[in-house]
Amino acid sequence: xxxxxxxxxxxxxxxxxxxxSLGIRRDIRIDFIKDVNLGDYVxxxxxxxxxxxxxxxxxxxxxxxxxxxxxxx
Amino acid sequence: xxxxxxxxxxxIEKILSALxxxxxxxxxxxxCGTHTVSIAKSGIKGILPKNIKLISGPGCPVCVTPTExxxxxxxxxxxxxxxxATYGDMIRVTGSIDGTSxxxxxxxxxxxxxxxxxxxxxxxxxCCKDKEVVFIGIGFETTAPSTAIAIERAINEGVNNFSVFSxxxxxxxxxxxxxxxxxFNIDGxxxxxxxxxxIGEEGFRFLEIEFKIPSVICGFEAGDIIYSIYRLIQMRENxxxxxxxxxIRAVKQKGNEIARxxxxxxxxxxxxxxxxxxxxxxxxxxLKDEYIQYDAVKKFNLDxxxxxxxxxxxxxxxxxGKIDPRECKLFSTVCTIENPKGPCMxxxxxxxxxAYKYSD
Ligand code: SF4
Numbered sequence: 516x517x518x519x520x521x522x523x524x525x526x527x528x529x530x531x532x533x534x535x536s537l538g539i540r541r542d543i544r545i546d547f548i549k550d551v552n553l554g555d556y557v558x559x560x561x562x563x564x565x566x567x568x569x570x571x572x573x574x575x576x577x578x579x580x581x582x583x584x585x586x587x588x
Numbered sequence: 589x590x591x592x593x594x595x596x597x598x599x600i601e602k603i604l605s606a607l608x609x610x611x612x613x614x615x616x617x618x619x620c621g622t623h624t625v626s627i628a629k630s631g632i633k634g635i636l637p638k639n640i641k642l643i644s645g646p647g648c649p650v651c652v653t654p655t656e657x658x659x660x661x662x663x664x665x666x667x668x669x670x671x672x673a674t675y676g677d678m679i680r681v682t683g684s685i686d687g688t689s690x691x692x693x694x695x696x697x698x699x700x701x702x703x704x705x706x707x708x709x710x711x712x713x714x715c716c717k718d719k720e721v722v723f724i725g726i727g728f729e730t731t732a733p734s735t736a737i738a739i740e741r742a743i744n745e746g747v748n749n750f751s752v753f754s755x756x757x758x759x760x761x762x763x764x765x766x767x768x769x770x771x772f773n774i775d776g777x778x779x780x781x782x783x784x785x786x787i788g789e790e791g792f793r794f795l796e797i798e799f800k801i802p803s804v805i806c807g808f809e810a811g812d813i814i815y816s817i818y819r820l821i822q823m824r825e826n827x828x829x830x831x832x833x834x835x836i837r838a839v840k841q842k843g844n845e846i847a848r849x850x851x852x853x854x855x856x857x858x859x860x861x862x863x864x865x866x867x868x869x870x871x872x873x874x875l876k877d878e879y880i881q882y883d884a885v886k887k888f889n890l891d892x893x894x895x896x897x898x899x900x901x902x903x904x905x906x907x908x909g910k911i912d913p914r915e916c917k918l919f920s921t922v923c924t925i926e927n928p929k930g931p932c933m934x935x936x937x938x939x940x941x942x943a944y945k946y947s948d
Contacts, residue, residue: 521591544707546737547847556591558785558838561675561727562705563734565847566785566838573590573837576807577597580815583822584599587606 521556521568534559594809603818604635613639615773616820617909619759620780621648621937622808628942630810640817643909644939646762646862647780649727650677651907651931651938653755654863656893659683661724661753664888665690671699671719673709678724680934706738706752713742713750722884725754729786732756732873733847736854739875739882753884754874757860759783760794761871765862766908767799774909776802776820778813781835786851788843789833796831807835854879861895863931864904901930906939913940920944 522534522541534543534557544563545551557564618624624644627633633642646652662683665672672690679690679702694700699719703709706723713721725735735752742750759780766772779792784805795803802823804816816834823829833839851873860872875883885892897904901923902916913919913932923929925944932938 544705544734544737546850547733547844549846558782560782561731561734562707563737565730565733565782566840566844568591568837570590576835576837577593579834579836580597580603580811581599583815583818584602587602 522559522564524551524553524555524557524564527551527553532564534564594807594811597811597815600811600814604814607640607814607818607821608635608637610637610821611639613641614775614821614824615641615643616776616778616817617643617645617774618778618806618813619645619647619763620778620782621651621935621939622782623778623780623806623813624648624939624942625937626808626810626813628946630813631946632810632813636817640821642817643774643912644906644942645777645909646766646865646907647728647759648907648932648935648937648939649731649755649757650681650935651903652757652762652862652865653681653726653931654861654895655684656861656895657755659893660890662688662690662693664722664753664884664890665693665698665700667720667888668698669718669720670888671701671712671716671721672724673701673703673712673721674724675704675726676702677935677937678726680928681931682929682934706735707741710738710741710745710747710750713747714745717749719749720887721750722888723750723752725752725756728757728759728780728783729791729848729851730780730782732855733786733844733851736850739854739879740850742882743879748881751882751884751887752875754855754872756855756873757862758857758871758873759787760791761868762862762865763795765865765868765871767801769908771910774801775824777804778816778820779803779805779831781805781807781812781839784833784835784839784843786844786847789831789839789841791843792831796829800829802829803831805831805833805835805839807838862907864897864907866895866897903930903932903940906932913943914947916940
């Protein structure tokens with residue numbers, strides 16, 4: 516049911532959209548996300564995008580991991 | 589691609605090697621079935637020392653559905669006017685009579701369809717006007733909003749031959765139940781990232797405030813999981829019992845309000861039964877009275893089976909984290925992926941399926 520991999524939004528038509536990852540396309544619904552734009556990345560669960568992933572937040576996420584690793588030295 | 593870095597972040601080796609040196613026993617429960625699968629697939633269990641125990645919890649929706657409700661669905665599926673639309677994971681789960689499943693019913697000629705989204709079920713209802721389409725709504729807070737959207741679509745488009753058999757459940761009540769059991773012995777929780785996307789960090793705050801159990805909301809890549817396990821150990825070592833959010837790229841403090849609002853518009857909490865556990869107060873989601881005509885249980889006047897707790901297998905113990913799948917006497921002898929006996933083997937997110945497929 517759950518796709519942990521974010522899909523890139525490549526088409527939007529109202530609340531219907533198409534998401535893509537590694538060349539595989541899926542029809543998705545974007546009812547739960549405000550302001551989706553082409554090129555955004557979303558997490559999809561049972562055909563519905565449940566959240567948009569911002570690049571900035573992902574970088575912050577990696578920083579968090581690095582911080583803990585650095586403290587180990 | 590940035591997202592792939594979480595599979596193996598540059599810095600994870602250092603954290604992993606610190607973990608392999610940890611020598612105290614710690615018992616960590618991953619609540620979510622998707623975590624169970626990621627852990628098994630990535631081989632994390634094999635790399636970690638045996639004293640770091642990863643235990644699967646009650647987070648596979650198919651597995652926590654009791655046999656009684658499977659029987660109810662199987663009963664409904666024999667109604668010639670009914671077409672059952674369900675996610676694929678449900679169709680091989682057997683009821684109390686060995687061997688009966690939706691898959692069997694389909695082979696017997698009853699109309700059972702696998703759908704990927706609840707909206708597909710509404711579409712089927714629009715095409716097959718001579719059938720009553722019943723969607724089996726299953727899953728935690730992550731999927732309940734999607735079921736709500738399907739009901740809304742049916743209302744807006746005047747689709748009257750569509751209803752939902754709701755098996756939807758919520759995570760907080762079952763965690764409270766587990767924690768309050770006398771033999772509860774979990775030192776830290778890996779909290780389900782996908783549920784947290786909807787209910788937010790705040791949805792898991794009670795673990796910190798009321799129970800002081802180290803907990804990390806965790807993403808689904810190997811890097812996320814290794815980092816989170818390390819943080820749980822650090823919290824325990826420093827006696828700093830709190831809730832952290834590792835999955836900040838997806839989980840907001842307050843979660844997804846749009847999804848929660850639509851879920852709360854159509855559903856309300858109800859007492860519900862869980863496999864191997866029994867009744868848990870306000871742990872399920874049922875349709876509100878105003879939407880009764882979309883509630884399959886009311887529409888077909890179903891007399892739901894009372895809770896009997898006569899499960900023939902050990903799935904209940906697996907769900908509660910009391911036994912490892914390999915400790916079930918049916919595991920890999922009688923119960924296999926090819927011929928599963930219990931839902932924990934049927935479901936792709938089940939702990940037994942993960943242990944069977946990825947065992948070394
Ligand atoms: S091995 Fe099969 S019967 Fe035993 S607990 Fe797992 S799913 Fe249930």
